[in-house]
Amino acid sequence: MASKPVNLKVHSRGKKIPKLPGETSIYLQGSASDLYQRIATQASFSTHRLRITKAEDGKPIPNDKSVSIASTGLKDGDAIQVKDLGPQxxxxxxxxxxxxxxxxxxxxxxxxxxxxxxxxxxxxxxxxxxxxxxxxxxxxxxxxxxxxxxxxxxxxxxxxxxxxxxxxxxxxxxxxxxxxxxxxxxxxxxxxxxxxxxxxxxxxxxxxxxxxxxxxxxxxxxxxxxxxxxxxxxxxxxxxxxxxxxxxxxxxxxxxxxxxxxxxxxxxxxxxxxxxxxxxxxxxxxxxxxxxxxxxxxxxxxxxxx
Structure with missing residues (x-):
C-alpha cells in the first residue's frame, strides 16, 4: 500500500516565480527529482532553472533521482524555498x-x-x-x-x-x-x-x-x-x-x-x-x-x- 503523501509549503526565494504554487505534495518514497519536476510543471517553468532548499536550515535538495524525499528529512507541513537561477x-x-x-x-x-x-x-x-x-x-x-x-x-x-x-x-x-x-x-x-x-x-x-x-x-x-x-x-x-x-x-x-x-x-x-x-x-x-x-x-x- 502506498504511503500518504506529505504536504509542503512552497515559498519563492529571491526573484519571484509568477506561477509558483503555494503548496505541493509528494510521497516520501518519491525522488528529489520528482519534486523538482512537480514544482516545475505546476509553475510552468524549466526544472533546470530551479534550486530547492529547505526553509528551516537552507540545506539544498539536489535534483537527483537517487535521492529520496524521506532521506532529505522533509516532513508533512515543512516549507521549502524555490529560487529562479535565471536563463540556463x-x-x-x-x-x-x-x-x-x-x-x-x-x-x-x-x-x-x-x-x-x-x-x-x-x-x-x-x-x-x-x-x-x-x-x-x-x-x-x-x-x-x-x-x-x-x-x-x-x-x-x-x-x-x-x-x-x-x-x-x-x-x-x-x-x-x-x-x-x-x-x-x-x-x-x-x-x-x-x-x-x-x-x-x-x-x-x-x-x-x-x-x-x-x-x-x-x-x-x-x-x-x-x-x-x-x-x-x-x-x-x-x-x-x-x-x-x-x-x-x-x-x-x-x-x-x-x-x-x-x-x-x-x-x-x-x-x-x-x-x-x-x-x-x-x-x-x-x-x-x-x-x-x-x-x-x-x-x-x-x-x-x-
Whole structure:
C-alpha cells in the first residue's frame, strides 16, 4: 500500500516565480527529482532553472533521482524555498562553444599568415604546420568527445557563465597562442631540432590516446542520463585519481615542445593549475560518495608531484 503523501509549503526565494504554487505534495518514497519536476510543471517553468532548499536550515535538495524525499528529512507541513537561477545553457553546448574558439582561430591564423604579419613567407615552416595540426586535432577530439563520449552530472549552467568559460579557450589557447606561434619571428618559424620534435609528437600521441581511454572508462561507469559514480579502473587509474588530466598534461607538454612559445606555456600553466584543483575535489568526492569501495590514491593528478 502506498504511503500518504506529505504536504509542503512552497515559498519563492529571491526573484519571484509568477506561477509558483503555494503548496505541493509528494510521497516520501518519491525522488528529489520528482519534486523538482512537480514544482516545475505546476509553475510552468524549466526544472533546470530551479534550486530547492529547505526553509528551516537552507540545506539544498539536489535534483537527483537517487535521492529520496524521506532521506532529505522533509516532513508533512515543512516549507521549502524555490529560487529562479535565471536563463540556463546546456553543459554540452557550453563545451562545444568553448572548444570552437581555438578550433577556428588556429587554422585562420595559419592560412592567413601573409595577411596578418609583415614579411611572412607564403609557406609556413614545418613546426608551424605541426603546431596547427596538433592543436586543431586536440580540440576536434574534444568536440567529438563532447558529442559522443561525455555524460554530464549537471544538465545546465547559468547562460551568462559562457563568456567567462569561453575566455579561457578563445583568448588563451586561441588568440594568445596563435598570434605568437604563426609569426615569422617566432621559434616555430625555424627548422628546430628533429629529435626534440619527434619526442614532442610521441608525448602528444601518448597523451591524447591516454586521455581518450580515460574518458571512455569514465563513460562506462555512468548510465545514459544517470548521475551515479562507479570505481574507475584501467590505464592510469591505479596511479592517480584523474589520469584524464594527467594525460591531458602530457599532450600539452608535447604541444609546448612543438610550439616553443611562452604563450603556450602561459596556457599550459593555467590549465594544469585548474586541472590540479579539479583533481583534488574529485578525489574528495570519490571518498565521500563511494566510501570504502574507492581506494584512496596518493596522488590526484601527477604521480610523485600532485
Amino acid at each position: 545553457i546546456a553543459w554540452r553546448t557550453v563545451f562545444i562553444i568553448e572548444y570552437a574558439g581555438p578550433l577556428l582561430i588556429h587554422p585562420l591564423f595559419y592560412f592567413l599568415r601573409p595577411y596578418i604579419y609583415k614579411n611572412a613567407s607564403a609557406e609556413p615552416s614545418t613546426l608551424q604546420a605541426l603546431s596547427c595540426l596538433t592543436i586543431t586535432l586536440h580540440f576536434l577530439k574534444r568536440e567529438l568527445e563532447t558529442l559522443f563520449v561525455h555524460r554530464f552530472s549537471n544538465a545546465t549552467m547559468p547562460a551568462l557563465n559562457i563568456f567567462k568559460n569561453s575566455a579561457h579557450y578563445w583568448l588563451l589557447s586561441g588568440l594568445l597562442i596563435a598570434y605568437f606561434i604563426y609569426s615569422p619571428t617566432s621559434l616555430t618559424a625555424g627548422s628546430g631540432n628533429l629529435a626534440l620534435t619527434y619526442t614532442a609528437l610521441a608525448l602528444y600521441a601518448i597523451g591524447e590516446l591516454g586521455n581518450l581511454n580515460a574518458h571512455l572508462v569514465l563513460r562506462s561507469l555512468r548510465s545514459p542520463g544517470g548521475t551515479e559514480r562507479g570505481v574507475p579502473k584501467g590505464l592510469g587509474f591505479d596511479l592517480v585519481t584523474c589520469p584524464n588530466y594527467m594525460f591531458e598534461t602530457v599532450a600539452w607538454l608535447g604541444i609546448l615542445m612543438i610550439t616553443r612559445s611562452w604563450s603556450t606555456g602561459v596556457f599550459v600553466a593555467v590549465a594544469v593549475a585548474q586541472m590540479a584543483a579539479w583533481a583534488k575535489k574529485k578525489e574528495n568526492r570519490y571518498r565521500k560518495e563511494l566510501g570504502g569501495k574507492y581506494p584512496k590514491k596518493r596522488f590526484a593528478m601527477i604521480p610523485g608531484v600532485w
